[in-house]
Amino acid sequence: MDIRTELAEMMDEIEWNYLIPHAKRNAVVIVTPGLDLLDVGVAIASDNVTSVQRWIGEQLIYKPSDEQLHSWNQNPTKQFMALIVQPYVLVQEENALATP
Numbered sequence: 001m002d003i004r005t006e007l008a009e010m011m012d013e014i015e016w017n018y019l020i021p022h023a024k025r026n027a028v029v030i031v032t033p034g035l036d037l038l039d040v041g042v043a044i045a046s047d048n049v050t051s052v053q054r055w056i057g058e059q060l061i062y063k064p065s066d067e068q069l070h071s072w073n074q075n076p077t078k079q080f081m082a083l084i085v086q087p088y089v090l091v092q093e094e095n096a097l098a099t100p
Contacts, residue, residue, distance in 0.1 A: 010083060011083045027087055029091070043055075
């Protein structure tokens, strides 16, 4: 099985309260809605440094801000699409606008 297929099978919707332990260890990475969550996961898993560095530089993938964490802690049932690519948990807000 190739890495893309394997990661696709691991993508799932999840509530914020299940992501809190990962946020506490600074492992949550937000993927903006303009990017495909699976594409980002494949790039990270296959060490595509060029793409990942570009996305970080353009703030298309980033760690959540204190304000975002506070907001999500107030709404523990908020939904995200999530994909685990060790040691990170990539998340994309459901119905969100791109606001780093």
